[in-house]
Amino acid sequence: MREHLVREEQVFREHYFHARDGLRLYGRCYGSEVIGGGKPPIVCLPGLTRNSRDFHRLAAFLASPDGGAYPVVTLDYRGRGQSERDSDKSRYTIAVEAVDVVAACAHFGISKATFIGTSRGGLILHYLIASAPALIGRVVLNDIGPVIEIEGLLRIRDYLNAPARPSSWADAPDLLQRLHGPDFARLGPQDWREMADAIYRDVGGVPMADFDPAIAAQLRGLTSEAVLPSLWPQFDAFADTPIMVIRGEHSRLLSAATVQEMARRHSGLIAITAPGQGHAPLLHVDGLKDEIAAFIQS
Numbered sequence: 001m002r003e004h005l006v007r008e009e010q011v012f013r014e015h016y017f018h019a020r021d022g023l024r025l026y027g028r029c030y031g032s033e034v035i036g037g038g039k040p041p042i043v044c045l046p047g048l049t050r051n052s053r054d055f056h057r058l059a060a061f062l063a064s065p066d067g068g069a070y071p072v073v074t075l076d077y078r079g080r081g082q083s084e085r086d087s088d089k090s091r092y093t094i095a096v097e098a099v100d101v102v103a104a105c106a107h108f109g110i111s112k113a114t115f116i117g118t119s120r121g122g123l124i125l126h127y128l129i130a131s132a133p134a135l136i137g138r139v140v141l142n143d144i145g146p147v148i149e150i151e152g153l154l155r156i157r158d159y160l161n162a163p164a165r166p167s168s169w170a171d172a173p174d175l176l177q178r179l180h181g182p183d184f185a186r187l188g189p190q191d192w193r194e195m196a197d198a199i200y201r202d203v204g205g206v207p208m209a210d211f212d213p214a215i216a217a218q219l220r221g222l223t224s225e226a227v228l229p230s231l232w233p234q235f236d237a238f239a240d241t242p243i244m245v246i247r248g249e250h251s252r253l254l255s256a257a258t259v260q261e262m263a264r265r266h267s268g269l270i271a272i273t274a275p276g277q278g279h280a281p282l283l284h285v286d287g288l289k290d291e292i293a294a295f296i297q298s
Contacts, residue, residue, distance in 0.1 A: 011060050012074075017107040019078065019100045021091075026082035027104055028052050030072040031063030040137060041113045042296065044074040045101065045121025047280055049160060049211040051081030053198035054118065057284035058292070067293050073108050075101065077120075079212035081201075089214040094120070098127040105135055114296050118142040118280045119253070126234040129241070139238060140292055141245045143280040145258045146231035150224055152253030152279055160216035165209075172196035172207045183250040183278025191282060236265060244270040244295045246288065250278040270295060 012028040019025055032039070042062055044055040052074035059074050061067040076083040077097050086092065101124060105113065114137050117125045122144030129136055159179055166172035173192035176199070181187075187195075200207035243266055247254050263269045272291055274281035283289060 011063065012056075014082075015107065016082075017104065019103050023078050023086060023100075024084040025078060025100060025104065026052070026076040027108070028059070028074045029108065030059045030074070031069060032071045039068065039070045040296075041108070041110050042070050042072045043101070043105065043110065043113045043115050044072065045115060045117040045124055046075070046077070046080070047119035047121060048156065049080060049209070049215055050118070050120075051076045051198065051210060053081065055116070055283070056198070057194070057282075058116075058289050061284060061289045062293060062296070067289065068297055070114075070296070073104070073110070073113075075104055079215055081210055085212045089212070092212070092215050092218065094123050094127055098124045098131060101128065102132050102135070111135070112137045114138040114140070116140040116142065116283070116292070117144065118283075119144050123231070126231045129237045130234060133237070136238075136241055138242045138296060139244070140295065141243065142283060143246060143248050143251050143254050143274075145245060145254050145262055146235040147255070147258040147261075148228050149253055149255055149258075150226060150228060152251065153219070153222060153226075153228070154224060155252055156279075157216075157219035157222050161220055166196070166200070166207045169196070169200075169202075169205075169207055172200055180278065183248070183252075184276065186274075186276025186286060187282070191285065195282070232265075235262065238266060242268060242295070242298070244272065244292070246272045246274055246281055246283070246291075248274045248277040248279055248281045250276075251280075253279045 012030045015027045017025055046054045055074040059072040062070050063072045078086050078100060079092055115125055122141040125139055166175045173196045176195050177192050201210040245259055247259050259271050263271055274288060
């Protein structure tokens, strides 16, 4: 069982609500339930197969007096975490998930927010800046930008579709460290335990990946010859939006060259490197949470 893992502090309220197509979705609210009562809300969007638990430590900090006492919402996309799995697997797309984010904002009464988007979450923000620009106040892009490096995407394909699975909760952190340790030398034993708690759900005492396998299956046909479209026109639409980009030092998905070009196109962009981390950085370690809080407060 998972008793040995770090328990989440119950500093959030759980919410269930519905997407426009009726699918049941899940989110958490940290801090004040009163959106629009003073402090601007923060909405956290996870990566491809990840969920709201990824942001627990960061969200709890930002909702605390030390972090600025913001209302913070973290979301599970359809097919991930506690959101319902979609019977139509073709709806696991950025466009559909962006519409779900709009539905989530309506549920929480959010008309404008700071968005923190990790990987897939940042791609959703590139979509929202065109489809729902009024929602976006500030943006933190966590290891994602307008250009995705194929090497990084192939690595994601491989580990999401690999046969290796933890046999027990005791084995889960060690497995994750074996898979990702070279890119995440900065992380300690507690970080790996918390990562396991975020990635896996308990099924009869055994950790299982907490997402619909159809999401990972979408990447199986990807090859090194694939041509990935860039999102520079969408990124340029952030011209008047305060932006911070965080790149993992060992990231294979977001290149330093892309970050440099983002800074050239957006003169106010704040670029941060997460030392000793790869794709995608944990945002509560090594002072990153303080950098994010300072950016939101600026």
